[in-house]
Amino acid sequence: MQVFLWLVLFGLAHLGEGRVAFAQSPPVDSLIETKVSPYLLLDRGLQYRITKSINSMYNFDFETAERDFRVIAYQYPEHPLPEFLMALAYWWRIEVDVTNEKYDDIFLNYLDRANEKAERLYDQDPTNKEAAFFLAAGYGFKGRLLAERKSWTKAAWAGKNALKYMELSRGEEEFNPELLLGDALFNYFAEWIPENYPLLKPVLALFPKGDKVLGLQQLEQVASNAFYTRIEAMYFLFRLYASEEKKPYEALRISSYLHEKFPNNPYFHRSYARHLYTVGRWMEAVEESEEILKRIDEGWVGYESNSGRHAAFYLGQFEEKIGNREKAKYYYLKTVSYGEESESQESGYYLHALVQLGQIALEENQNKLAKEYFKKVKKYAKRKHPAHQAARDFIKKNKL
Template sequence: MNKKTLIYIFTLLMMSIRPLDAQSLPADSLTVKSSPYLLLDRGLQYRVTKSINSMYNFDFKTAEHDFAVLSYQYPDHPLPDFLMALSYWWRIEVDVTNEKYDDIFLAYIDRANEKAEKMYDEGEDNKEAAFFLAAGYGFQGRLLSERKSWTKAAWAGKNALKYMEKSRGEEEFNPELLLGDALFNYFSEWIPENYPLLKPVMALFPKGDKELGLQQLEQVAENAFYTRIEAMYFLFRLYASEEKKPYEALRISEYLHGKFPDNPYFHRSYARHLYTVGRWTESMEQSKQILDRIDAKQEGYEANSGRYAAFYLAQYNDRIGDQAQAKRYYLKTLSYGEESESQESGYYLFSLVELGKIAMDENNKPLAKEYFKKVKKYAKRKHPAHQAARDFIKKNKL
C-alpha cells in the first residue's frame, strides 16, 4: 500500500471545524439558544465566525488572539485547543512537505484530545466529546501518514473511526457527520477502482457509492456550519482531478478565493483552475499576484505556491510567443521547485523539457543536453516528461 493510498484512507476519517458566513445564517440562529453542547451553541457559533474566518484568511494573529480568549473562557473544553491546532494545520496545508509546524500542531491536538477524553469519561455517551476525538485523531492520522509514520497513523485512524461512530445519534450533529459519510462513500468505491490490489481489503467495509458521496458533499457545502468549507475543499479537488469537471472546480475555488483572498492554497487553486479552463489572462493576473506576495513575504506565500504560479506564467508566455519571458518563468519554476524540494513534480520536469527546447532554439546544445539529463534523473521512466526527453534526445541526437 503506497503513501497516496494511505493518505486517502486517512482522509476518510478526517473531520474539521469550518466557518459559515454570519449573513447566511438563518435569522433565528443569531439568537443564543440553549444547548447541552458548546459546539452547538448558536450564540458561540456566531461569535467565533469572524475569528475562524480570520484563520482561513491567514490572519493568524487575530484568530489566535480570539482562540486564546476562548481558552480563558472555557479552560476545560477541547474547542479552543482544537481551533489553535487548525490554525497550524493550515500553515502545514500550504506545503505538506514542510515539517516546521508539526510539533506545535500535534501538541495542540494532544491537548484537545486529553480534554475531550476527560469529557467523554465523565459524561455518559457525550456526543460532543466523541466528535472532537474523531476530529482530533483524524487530523493526527492524516499528518502522520504524510510523515510515513504508518503504525502511529493507523492507530490514530482506528481511534478516529471509533469515535466517529460514537458521535452519531445527536440530530444537530448530522450535517457535520455527513462529511465523513460522503468521503467514505466516494473513496471506498474510488480506492478499489484505482488500486485493484486493495479490493480484498475494501471488501471488509460497507459498499460505497461515488455519486452519492458527491451529492452528500454538496449537501454539506450547502447546509453544514462547521464542515461547510471542508466539503467545498474536497469538492473542488475531486471535480478537478477525479471527476474531470474543471468548471465545477473553478466555481468553488473562485468562491473560496473571493471569501478568503489571503489564503495562498485557495489562491493558487483558483489560478490553476483558471489555467485549466483556458482563461489565460485571468490566470496570469492571479499568478503574478502570487509571485508579488511571495516577494513581499506575505504570510503563507512560499516556494510551493510560486512553483505553480511561475509555471502558468511560463506557459502563457510560451503560447503568445514571448520566448524570453517564457524562459524567465520556467527558470523561476525550477528555482521554486528546488527550494521546495519538488524536483519530481510535473511542473518542475516539464519546465526542464521546455528549457531544453529553448536552449536548442538558441543553438546551445550542451545546455539543452544538461536540461534533458536532469529530466531523466528526476522523472520516473513512465513519466510523460521522461518520454518527452528521450524522444527529443533521439530526434536531435543529443
C-alpha cells in the same frame, strides 16, 4: 492523492468557516437564533461570536485568530474547542506546503491537548456526543498528517480511532451535517481506491461498499448546510472535481468562491489560478499568478516557493503561447528555482518546466544546454512520468 489517506479522511476533518453563504446556506438569522444546548459546539451564540475569528484563520490572519482563540481558552479552560482551533491554525500553515515539517510538532501538541480534554469529558460521561465528536476530529486530523508523512501504521491506527468516535458521536441531530463529511469521503474513496488500485480489493472487502456519486452529493450537501465542516467539504470537492472527476468548471466554481471569501489564503489563491489556467481563462490566470509572485516578494504570510512554482509555470506557459520566448524562459527558470527551493524536484511543474527549457534550448541551437535540462528530468522523474518520456524522446530525436 495519497492512497492511504482514505483511512483517515472520513474520520472528520477540520472546522469550517462558520457563517459562509454558499449554495443553499441557512440565512444569518437562523444561525444566531438563541437555542439552549448542553454542548458548547452547538451554542449558536458562540458560533456567531467565533465566525470572525475562524474567518481570520482561513484568511491567514493568524495573529487575530489566535488572540481570539486564547480568549475562548480562558473562558472555557476545560473544553477541547480552543486547542482544536489552535491546531487548525497550524494545519493551514502546513497545508500551504505539506512537505515542510516545521509546524508538525506544535500542531500535534495542540491536537493532543484537545484530545486529552475531550477524553476527560468522555470518561466523565460516555454519552457525551460532543466529546466523541472532538475525538473523531482530533484522531482524523492526526491520521491525515501521519499519512502525509508516510507513517502508514500510525495513520491507520488514528483513522480507526477516528471512525470509532465518529460512530459514537452519532445520535445528536444537529451534529449530522458535520458527520456527513465522514460518510461522504468514505463513500467516495471506498469505490475509488479499488478502481485505481486493484491490489487493495481484498482489504476493502472487509468494509461496506462505496458509492462515488453519493459521496459527491453528500459533499455538496455538507458544503451547503454544515457549520463546522463546510470549508473542508469545499476543499475536497474542488480537488476531486479538478483531478478525479475531470470537471474543471466545477472546481473553478468552488475555488473562485473560496478565493473571493478568503483572498489572502495562498492555498485557495493558487488553486484559483490553477483552475483558471486549466479552463483557458488566460488573462485572469496571468493576473492571479503575477499577484502570487508579487506577494511572495513582499513576504505575505503563507506565500512561499510552493505557490511560486505554480504561478511561475502558468506565466511561462502564457508567454510561450504568445511567442515571447525570453519571458517564457525567465518564468520557467523561476519555476525550477522555486521547485529546488522547496525540494519539489519530482513535481510535475518542475519537471515540465525543465522539458520546456530543454525544448527552447534546442530551438536556439544550444544542444549542450538542452541535454543538461533533459538529463535533470531523467534524474528526478519516474520512468513512466510524461516528462521522462518527453526527455527521452528529445534526446533520441536530436541525438544528444
